[in-house]
Amino acid sequence: xxxxxxxxxxxxxxxxxxxxxxxxxxxxxxxxxxxxxxxxxxxxxxxxxxxxxxxxxxxxxxxxxxxxxxxxxxxxxxxxxxxxxxxxxxxxxxxxxxxxxxxxxxxxxxxxxxxxxxxxxxxxxxxxxxxxxxxxxxxxxxxxxxxxxxxxxxxxxxxxxxxxxxxxxxxxxxxxxxxxxxxxxxxxxxxxxxxxxxxxxxxxxxxxxxxxxxxxxxxxxxxxxxxxxxxxxxxxxxxxxxxxxxxxxxxxxxxxxxxxxxxxxxxxxxxxxxxxxxxxxxxxxxxxxxxxxxxxxxxxxxxxxxxxxxxxxxxxxxxxxxxxxxxxxxxxxxxxxxxxxxxxx
Numbered sequence: 508x509x510x511x512x513x514x515x516x517x518x519x520x521x522x523x524x525x526x527x528x529x530x531x532x533x534x535x536x537x538x539x540x541x542x543x544x545x546x547x548x549x550x551x552x553x554x555x556x557x558x559x560x561x562x563x564x565x566x567x568x569x570x571x572x573x574x575x576x577x578x579x580x581x582x583x584x585x586x587x588x589x590x591x592x593x594x595x596x597x598x599x600x601x602x603x604x605x606x607x608x609x610x611x612x613x614x615x616x617x618x619x620x621x622x623x624x625x626x627x628x629x630x631x632x633x634x635x636x637x638x639x640x641x642x643x644x645x646x647x648x649x650x651x652x653x654x655x656x657x658x659x660x661x662x663x664x665x666x667x668x669x670x671x672x673x674x675x676x677x678x679x680x681x682x683x684x685x686x687x688x689x690x691x692x693x694x695x696x697x698x699x700x701x702x703x704x705x706x707x708x709x710x711x712x713x714x715x716x717x718x719x720x721x722x723x724x725x726x727x728x729x730x731x732x733x734x735x736x737x738x739x740x741x742x743x744x745x746x747x748x749x750x751x752x753x754x755x756x757x758x759x760x761x762x763x764x765x766x767x768x769x770x771x772x773x774x775x776x777x778x779x780x781x782x783x784x785x786x787x788x789x790x791x792x793x794x795x796x797x798x799x800x801x802x803x804x805x806x807x808x809x810x811x812x813x814x815x816x817x818x819x820x821x822x823x824x825x826x827x828x829x830x831x832x833x834x835x836x837x838x839x840x841x842x843x844x845x846x847x848x849x850x851x852x
Contacts, residue, residue: 583610583613583614586610587607587610587611587614590603590606590607590610591607594607594626598626599630600630601626601627601628601630601631601634601637602627604623604624604626604627604630605623605624605627605637605640607623607626608620608621608623608624608627608640608644611623611644612644617644617645617647617648618644618648620640620644621641621644621645621648624637624640624641624644625641628641633664633668634668635665635666635668635669635672635675636672638661638662638664638665638668638675639661639662639665639672639674639675639678641658641661642654642658642659642661642662642665642675642678643674643678645657645658646658646678651685653682653685654678654679654681654682654685655682655685655686658682659679659682662675662678662679662682663679666679670698671702673699673702673703676695676696676698676699676702677696677699677713679695680692680695680696680699680716680720683695683720684716684719684720684723689720689721689723689724689726690720690724690726692716692720693717693720693721693724693726696713696716696717696720697717699713700713700714700717705791705793705794710793737791737792737801737802737803738790738791738792738802738803738836738837738838739789739790739791740764740775740789740790740791740802740808740810740834740836740838740842741787741788741789741840741841741842742762742777742787742788742789742790742810742812742831742841742842742844743785743786743787743841743842743843743844744760744762744784744785744786744787744788744812744829744844744845744846745784745785745843745844745845745846746784746785746814746827746845746846747829747845747846747847749847750827750846750847750849753827753849754781754782754783754784754814754827755816756782757780757816757818758780758781758782758814758815758816759778759779759780759781759814759815759816759818760777760778760779760780760781760786760788760812760813760814760815761776761777761778761811761812761813761815761820762776762777762788762790762810762811762812762813762844763775763776763777763790763810763811763820764790764802764808764809764810764811764836765808765809765811766805766807766808766809767807767808767809767833769805770800772796772797772800773795773796774795774800774801774802774804774805774808775790775791775792775794775795775801775802776794776796776820777789777790777794778820781814784846787841790802790810802836803836805836806835806836806837807833807834807835807836808833808834808836809830809831809832809833809834810830810831810834810842810844811828811829811830811831811844812828812829812830812844812846813826813827813828813829813846813850814826814827814828814846822850822852823850823852824850824851824852825849825850826849826850827846827848827849827850828846828848828849828850829844829845829846829847829848830844831843831844
């Protein structure tokens with residue numbers, strides 16, 4: 508087993524830890540301890556790269572796949588010794604320094620990990636992943652894991668290079684929150700929220716932290732609050748048996764909610780490929796198309812389910828459609844819709 512493959516394995520273990528630590532994170536705020544669990548779990552969940560396959564293909568030893576060839580796995584300490592030897596022989600290789608930082612991270616030696624990432628940054632000063640990794644390890648050496656000083660500067664530089672870097676946005680928001688800068692924390696996390704799948708667990712966690720920052724700072728709650736605490740309408744869509752033969756490959760299912768006697772602009776829209784029924788979707792404020800025009804803005808809605816063959820939201824001749832009666836946006840039971848009509852234009 509090569510040293511590089513061991514480093515890749517470390518990254519895989521880190522990602523696995525993110526899923527193990529996730530329940531711990533969800534039940535903590537940034538005002539409780541230990542903050543190490545909070546910081547590491549979300550940093551890992553938001554962005555550690557899954558590098559094992561790429562590393563092995565690029566640098567691994569294909570001969571190790573030979574079943575007749577005996578291999579002796581390296582321990583983490585043995586991998587560290589070999590990697591230190593390699594960086595001493597190739598001190599101008601930023602990748603080796605980065606891997607050394609990952610190994611020190613796995614060994615819970617943040618100061619050494621930070622120093623290794625620092626060596627890599629001398630060679631690649633504008634690499635956003637290295638900048639964020641340095642800031643992460645530096646925070647673990649600070650009292651209460653504060654993200655201050657040079658760590659903040661490097662996070663801001665990472666975002667100058669890559670404004671959509673999710674780990675940088677998350678950690679800069681943490682830093683703002685720690686410093687009592689609740690409005691900037693909320694704004695930074697809202698930038699992150701816009702990059703995440705609306706229904707993902709990470710998005711919901713970020714929404715929760717935005718609300719916490721806004722409440723802590725006495726700020727008016729933004730759209731994030733409505734997204735996190737607003738209605739969740741579960742919709743179960745079936746296809747009438749007599750239309751089963753009309754379902755063709757490449758179809759798209761649109762499920763949307765509108766005010767029964769209001770603007771035609773949907774308050775929430777779900778769009779996904781469909782090849783079979785039944786289908787279940789959940790409509791929420793996160794699916795609104797216009798600010799402040801969401802499920803929370805109406806007491807009742809009418810829900811439409813449409814099979815589109817053009818992939819467009821507007822109905823076309825031959826599309827299949829079904830509608831609900833007006834239902835409360837606070838409804839907790841599923842809304843059942845049967846697609847039983849063919850659109851004719």
